[in-house]
Amino acid sequence: MITCPVCGQRTVGKVGADQYFCWDCCVEFIMSGQSFKVFDVELDGTLTLHDDPMQNAVNLEVQKG
Numbered sequence: 001m002i003t004c005p006v007c008g009q010r011t012v013g014k015v016g017a018d019q020y021f022c023w024d025c026c027v028e029f030i031m032s033g034q035s036f037k038v039f040d041v042e043l044d045g046t047l048t049l050h051d052d053p054m055q056n057a058v059n060l061e062v063q064k065g
């Protein structure tokens with residue numbers, strides 16, 4: 001079961017091979033193994049990287065080693 005990495009809900013639709021869309025917070029995300037990238041969908045349909053505080057926390061952990 002795919003859940004949204006941002007809100008944790010299951011209102012997720014598949015839009016590509018490894019690409020999903022969350023209807024709850026209107027973000028797209030791409031799953032690759034255990035990692036994922038989250039994108040905001042702009043009004044004109046373009047994707048911009050979603051600034052997720054949880055991902056920043058993970059990056060800090062990685063930097064600490």
Ligand SMILES: [Zn+2]
Pocket residue numbers: 004005006007008009022023024025026027
């Ligand atoms: Zn969501």
